[in-house]
Amino acid sequence: MLTFIFKDLLLFWRNRKEILTVLVTPIVLIVILSFAFSSVAGGSASPLDLKLAIVNEDAEEAGIRQFMADIERLEDQTAAQALMAHSADMKPIAYLEQYLHRPELADWLTVYELSEPEALQQLKEKKIDGWITIPQGYTYDMLNAIILGKEASAVSLPFTVAENSMNVTVIEMMISEFFDQMNFQLALQHSGGDRTAAEAVVMPEGGREALKGSEPFTMGQYFTIAMGALFSLFIASTVAEKTGTEKREEVIKRIVAANTKPMSYLMGKTCATFVLVWLQFLFVVVVSHLLLGLFTGKPLSFWLGLLLMITVYALTVAGISAFYTSISLRTNNMDAANGLILLFTMALGILGGNFVPIYLFPEWMQQISEWTPNGLMLATVIEWIQLERGMALGTPLVVLSLIGILFLFAGMLLYPKRGEA
Structure with a gap:
């Protein structure tokens, strides 16, 4: 399985365009959206009234x-x-x-x-x-x-x-x-x-x-978490797209011919996604903080809680990538599969409040948001920024873990047996 993990990490590393997309694009969007929506939220310097x-x-x-x-x-x-x-x-x-x-x-x-x-x-x-x-x-x-x-x-x-x-x-x-x-x-x-x-x-x-x-959060903090969560989902869809490419180029058949364990390929994709998402999210948070001073003065306990949330969310996205991977292996029309996966990812981004602050949406849409993994991640971290209460992390961590496990289990059930891919 380690071989497959390193394979996917190396494939991702060799594609400099994708690296720039998932690392630089979120930072640019965070800066632009923070200033664009600063008047809506009142900015970080304006006191509450x-x-x-x-x-x-x-x-x-x-x-x-x-x-x-x-x-x-x-x-x-x-x-x-x-x-x-x-x-x-x-x-x-x-x-x-x-x-x-x-x-x-x-x-x-x-x-x-x-x-x-x-x-x-x-x-x-x-x-x-x-x-x-x-x-x-x-x-x-x-x-x-x-x-x-x-x-x-x-x-x-x-x-x-x-x-x-x-x-x-x-x-x-x-x-x-x-x-x-x-x-x-x-x-x-x-x-x-x-x-x-x-x-x-x-x-x-x-x-x-x-x-x-009652400490308000800033738009910079909001969009840092929102963009980190959104581009993590894009990584999962990118991994699925590469799976389709490997299937088209008959890499899958060569892997099967090598008599490897059937699940090693899927677990390799899943673990590689976890590593990529974890590093990407951490990079976005740290660089945004250094550029905009978003979390200045926050104690060590805040950073540990944020790191825990990022880790669990990365595990959840890894489970989603396993589901995407199995779908890509099952389908014969890769373009249609990639389109549906991208559409699903964009829908999660919209419902989860990754493009527009969720509190500007109707109340029913805000409730739906917290049923999406990225929306729950965003809402929980924003509450953590405001309250820094350990109890606020308990239930969301469990729910995110369950979502990841369900997607992983679904991916394992859908994963084709020998000769089916």
Whole structure:
């Protein structure tokens, strides 16, 4: 198998035109597209300017009184008195306002309190990015969840927007972070014996995790990952095209006549693709960083996470190349096969957001994007750039691995037996 790996690597190395295509072209496109779309994303130097409205449909004081009345009706009056003492200072809406009005957010987040018609009008006029609705019963249900641990039907904050944008994504992350912190504090409350409920829900000072999670990415970072992922797929299609050439020139027959193991040829193509994709993607990232300073100041943990994602993605593309290779060996019309493979690759590039920033697409198309290997890779790395949370890599790594395994398995099933190629 090593012989076949070296064969494919040498064939690729001898074709200087292909090397320039997969190494230089992505860099040129990254520079051009970064400047072309910088006005859309606001560029790396422009700070965020988030404008969020709060539509409060709940009566906080009434919710508190209703909850207190429920506690007073408890049979165990000692427990009731303790619960009333613990919940005396609890105001769920105030926790949300405290979270959104932190001093460190003041420079880039403006919060308005509006009625729903006012919020709708301002959203149409693009004066706000969206609004959070505090539904009726929010205070009462929140107190039931915090104090009594009951299921809360209204403990959610519907977020209304006109269209997807970078600002909308950041606000959604902030809302998610708020509930993550609340859930974490509730977990501490139910696991800690001597902590009072009021102590358990105090929001952490500073909120550094939320601030870090709100770091915007730049168009340079976006297109570096997008072009790296796209041209990796082109490498897989190029390997399949070379397979067709070897079949046309009867190289396959000579390999079969040499009595080699049938799968050695396929595994050689697969491993060679992995090496080529891994080197190409790494080259694009490093050179783009050196030219544009894309990841300046990022810690070692960020680079290790990025390297892990590139490695798993390279394995996925290698599995796809095995599928392409078997199709090329099975077909009698190589031009048609190469055309279909190229068409499939271009479709993945479009759906995966490799040509245009995916958040400019409709929401349904964004959801489809994450079902493509290149789209999932792009979305995961962008989230890694923003959050740098190890948990963000877990599920995408598993999904990418499964996609690669499925394509590899399909390629092995389709791989022709002796005498069929």
